[in-house]
Amino acid sequence: MKSLTERYWRLPLPYIASADEKTLAGKFGVEPEIIKILNNRGLSEKKEIEKFLYPTLYDLENPSELLGMAEACALVYQALIEEQEIIIWGDYDVDGVTATCVLVSFFQSLQIKVRWFIPNRFTDGYGLELQSLKVLLEECSSSNPLLITVDCGISNDEEVAFARSRGCRVIVTDHHEPGEGNCSADAVINPKQRGCQFKDKNIAGVGLAFYLAMGIRAFLEKKMFFNRVVIKPNLKQLLELVAIGTIADMVSLTNCNRILVKAGFEVLNISPSPGVAALLEECDIRSANITAEDIAFQVAPKINAAGRLEEAGFAAHLLLENDPAIAKKLARKLSNLNKKRKELCEECLETTLTNIEYSLNSNDHCCIAKVDYSIGILGIVASQIGEKTGVPVILVTSANDKKLGRVLKGSCRSIPGINIHQALKNCKDFLIKYGGHPMAAGVTLHEEMFDDFRNAFSAQLSELSSMPAEPREVDLEMEMEKVLSAKIIQQMQMLEPFGVDNEKPIFIDRNIILQDINKLGRNGDHLSFRKRGRFKSLKCVAFRFGEYENIIKNSPEFNMIYTISISRYKKAAKWQAQLVDFL
The missing domain is CATH 3.10.310.30 (Diaminopimelate Epimerase; Chain A, domain 1)
Structure with missing residues (x-):
């Protein structure tokens, strides 16, 4: 069916739970509608539903499955024994910044000297850059330092060759598509490289950095490296960074990525590090039910703002900061940078749309x-x-x-x-x-x-x-009152994180009447309204639907395609319906 916004939708029949759905719902303690949503995503067997709802770190693929992991771990061990300096070269986006912080934090927990560098978007560009690399190696105190790239490097053959010519050993960790030639690094970890048996090809750069940390820890344990002085590090705290970077990079939120992000949410909700805690507070995220949207629309843009307007390394300093007072000041600066970024984006968007x-x-x-x-x-x-x-x-x-x-x-x-x-x-x-x-x-x-x-x-x-657009699927016909009930909201959160390949469930509520329709935003781009209910009205929001204000006001009733989102303001968090489309 074609909507008023010219999009096509495949609408469901009124929902009646099947016997199998009722049985599975009883086994997992959820409503049949939750099972139906999972069925819509191709999950129908008990074991696969259980793995989806309750993923554990034990379900992760073994680091040894990554081609190049053994060589990389041996290089790190050699650097530790020889007391050579380790350099982490990252990227200026959220994935690269968090990946850098994962390895820096990991090596610091091993009491190892580590130096990190994140390039400047405007002067260095993406990936390894020759001039900055020369300066970095000249400043290095070691004769044979170990350079580790995160979220970049797979296409930097010239720069890798230069580093090796200066006595540097190089490990490249990257998840981008490899070029046609072979990277000349001493070790390459990229699930997309030829010959790599690692099943999940869609893991983010920060996920690969975490996998490298897992692989190194296991390697060092076999070498009897840990003792009373150097204690075996607990890697769980690093998962908060993995969750942030993975969501921000818009990779598939299935398989390894889902497991890592789900575990990262536990850390974010219960015991975030000082830097991350300050950032969450600056985003007004204080309740213990963080969502992927919180990361994507609140946390990640603030981290990104540093690299988009100034130096991305500034954001890394925040994420690595252990002093809460200093972290609070850094988080406030990031927030101010993001406000400036928003203003520039609005100006660029308006100008570009007008010009084209x-x-x-x-x-x-x-x-x-x-x-x-x-x-x-x-x-x-x-x-x-x-x-x-x-x-x-x-x-x-x-x-x-x-x-x-x-x-x-x-x-x-x-x-x-x-x-x-x-x-x-x-x-x-x-x-x-x-x-x-x-x-x-x-x-x-x-x-x-x-x-x-x-x-x-x-x-x-x-x-x-030129191919006809595939209609989007509406998961269920379901009244807002039920979807916004405490029970369904709690169970919907079990399906998090939502994103690529695990889209947020979409519902349709038919023949609804709206009231209190108002424009929101500086330019009136958004709408707020309420659905008239039997006992009380329900708040709804419609982002980027400002131009449809008159159509909505002049429609006595219509079918609303919607999802739900959380609204955070001054320490309060409330769930609301969010318009996706209308018929």
């Missing part, structure tokens, strides 16, 4: 534009434009590169069903470099190649985009 004269009714297959804004905010704005247009978006801006001079650099954001990384690969002849994931990527190209690249990329998407 783009609308939801466009028949184009993608949106590719040059803008005159900081590269640090382009990814966010590209995502916002993608939400409005329903097509993949690429925004580029003129930037200075230490090696290449003045070039165009930009961010790419896709939509479900279109692998933007593969589309870029098919257009690589027009690019200097590219990299990323199916849903998000980065590009660098010469100014004179922009038009040719735009035409080639649009042609790539033409065939894919």
Whole structure:
């Protein structure tokens, strides 16, 4: 069925629980509707439902399954025995920052000297950068330091070769798509490299950093390394960082990622570290029921703001800080940076949409534009434009590169069903470099190649985009009153974390009447309203539905497709219905 926003939906029949659903619901102590939601996601057997609802760290794949893990652990052990310095080179996004902090915290717990470096987005760019690497190695006090990359490095053959030529041993840990050649590092840990038997190919960079820590700990235990002076570290505290980085990187929240994030939620809810605790408080997240949305829309943007506007290393300092008073000041600064970032994004979004004269009714297959804004905010704005247009978006801006001079650099954001990384690969002849994931990527190209690249990329998407859109599924027909009941909300939280490949359940409530309809936000982009109930009205929110205010006001009743979200304000947390679409 086509909605008023021009989207297609497959609607469910009124729900009647089957005998099997009732039986499974009884075994797990949940409502049959929860079992139905799991069935909709392909989970119907008792064992797989149990693993989904109650994942444990014992269900994780063994670190030894990762190709290169044995070599990496041996290199770390050698560095420890020789008392050589260890350098962690990260990335400026949330995944890279948290991955850096995971390994720094791990090595510090082993009482090992460790140095870390996170590149500057504007001067260094992504991955290993030759000039900064030279300076870092010159400052190093060790003759044969060990360099470990996290969330980057798989495409930095030249820089890796340089580091090794200076006597540096190199371990690359990365989850991005490998290039066509082989990385010349001493050890490479990437589940996507040829020959790696690790089953979960979608693990985030921070997840790989945690796996490396697990592998090293097991290796050192076999070597009888731990004693009264160096105690075997408990890795559980690091899972708070793994949860934050994994959710922020928008990887699949299934298998290993789900297990790691679920365990990380336990730490975040019960015993966050001083730096993370200060950040949660700054986000007004104080109740012990943190959600993936809290991370994605509150915590992660503040961490990202440092790298988008200033130095990402500032965010790492916060996450590594053990003094609560200092952490509080750092968290406040991050929050202020994020406010500034929001203002810049709003300005860029409005200007870009005006300049490209783009609308939801466009028949184009993608949106590719040059803008005159900081590269640090382009990814966010590209995502916002993608939400409005329903097509993949690429925004580029003129930037200075230490090696290449003045070039165009930009961010790419896709939509479900279109692998933007593969589309870029098919257009690589027009690019200097590219990299990323199916849903998000980065590009660098010469100014004179922009038009040719735009035409080639649009042609790539033409065939894919001409296919009819697959209707989205509504999970259940269910009244808001029941979904917002304490019982269902508690059981819905068992399905967390929600995100890629584990979308938040979507419901439909038919023939509802709305009242108290008001615009929200600086520009009136959002709406708030209430559903008229039998005994009391229920609060609802509609993000980015401001333009539909009159349609909603003039409809006596309609069918509301919705989900639920948590609203946090001044230490209070309340659940509410959130409009997804309406019929």
